[in-house]
Every structure is written in structure tokens, then in C-alpha cells.
Amino acid sequence: MNQRQNLKNCYITISILVILFLVFLIETAIGGSENIYVLMKLGAMKNDAIVIGNQWWRLFTAQFLHIGIMHLISNAVMIYYLGVYMETIIGHWRFLAIYLLSGIGGNLLSLAWGNDNAISAGASTALFGLFGAMTAVALQNRANPILVYLGRQSFWLALINIVLDLFAPNIDIPGHIGGFITGFLIAVILGERNLRKYSMKMRVVAVCALIIYCVAAVRMGMVISL
Secondary structure (H helix, E strand, O other): OHHHHHHHHOHHHHHHHHHHHHHHHHHHHOOOOOOHHHHHHHOOEOHHHHHOOOOOOHHHHHHHOOOOHHHHHHHHHHHHHHHHHHHHHHOHHHHHHHHHHHHHHHHHHHHHHOOOOOOEOOOHHHHHHHHHHHHHHHHHOOOOHHHHHHHHHHHHHHHHHHHHHOOOOOOOHHHHHHHHHHHHHHHHHHOOOOOOOOOHHHHHHHHHHHHHHHHHHHHHHOOOOO
16 A cells, blocks of 8 residues: 555656656667667757757757666666655656756756767756755755755765766766756755745746856857867
8 A cells, every 4th residue: 555655656757767668668679779870860969960950859858768778777766766755745746847857957068068979868867957956955954854864865876976977988977967957956946835945036046047057058069069
């Protein structure tokens, strides 16, 4: 009974995971998740395709694709364990908004700072957005020891992963950093009705910071090295 209730409380998380696995099956069926043609056809990130080809939708679609089964599993496990408690804490639709917009925000920084010739994909941009959002919630609810613990764990998981990324090949570090920043700012902006919210002043500052971040990333991303 408790397991059923848990699944009911995180139905957005479960829906996201189902979509990720379905998309991976489609990748596999039409040629393989490591096939460059398949990745490009289904919407992976490639900076020149976005800027020169005007395919801005790739900023959104890339977060649903994965390159290899282990890439998918590692992201899916973390999304599940974060989603189980985060979706209950911040609410279903806030959770979905943070997840999807963080995926786009992370890919924006990848567009600005990433390798223009690289093809990238994965839900890790959105995953790092969840890390950032949980950090923001914890900072504003420091009187709640559970939220403080979850926020601290999220922050250190993000930081440790970014440090490890420095020693691993073919990792989209800008995408991870951008996802964290976007998730943090959106959590400040959206707030949560059952928890202590950020002040209106802080929320306006977060809106301005998010706009500046997006504009700056697009402007930097428009310069392509061929």
C-alpha cells in the first residue's frame, strides 16, 4: 500500500522515466543510441545545427535522448531518487517545470561554452537542475533539518559530479553547470505554497538573473567555430 502511495505521489517522475525509456527504445529500433545519424534525427544537441540550421528545438529534445544504455540508467536512477522526495516537497507541476526548463537552460550554456563540433544528449542537464532547485529550497528553509539535509546532499552530489566530469572524456560540463544554475533560479522564482518562500525582491532578482543568463548564453552561442 505504501509503495502504491509513493508511486502516486511522484507520478510526474515516473512519467518522465517512462518517456526516457520509450525514447531510448526508439533510438535502438531505428539504428542505435550511439549512431550519430539517429541522434541527429531525433534531436541531439549540435551547436551549428541550432544556430546555422535554425533548429532551436534541439535545446528541448536533447534532454530526452541518451547515448548508450549505461548513460540512460545512471541518469534514470538519480532522477528517480531525487523525484521521489522532491515532487512531494515542491509539487507536481513545479517539479515538471523545473525539470524541463533546467534541461533547456543547461543546453543553453552548452551552446555558449560547449564544443561546436560535438554531439551531446542526455537528461543530466535536467537532473542538475533538480540538484540546484533542492539547494535553493533548503537555503530558504534552514529551520527544517530534513530540507537542509536534502539540500546539502543535492549540492554536494552536483559538485562531486562536476569535479569527476573534469577527468572524464566527452562530458558536457557546461550543460551540467547551466542546468544547476537554471534549476536554482527557477526554484527561487516559483517558490512553494507549503514552505517558506523567497521574498518578492529575491524573486525579482532571480527573474532578472535568469533573463540575463539566457540572453548572454544565446549571444555567446551565436558565434560558431567551424
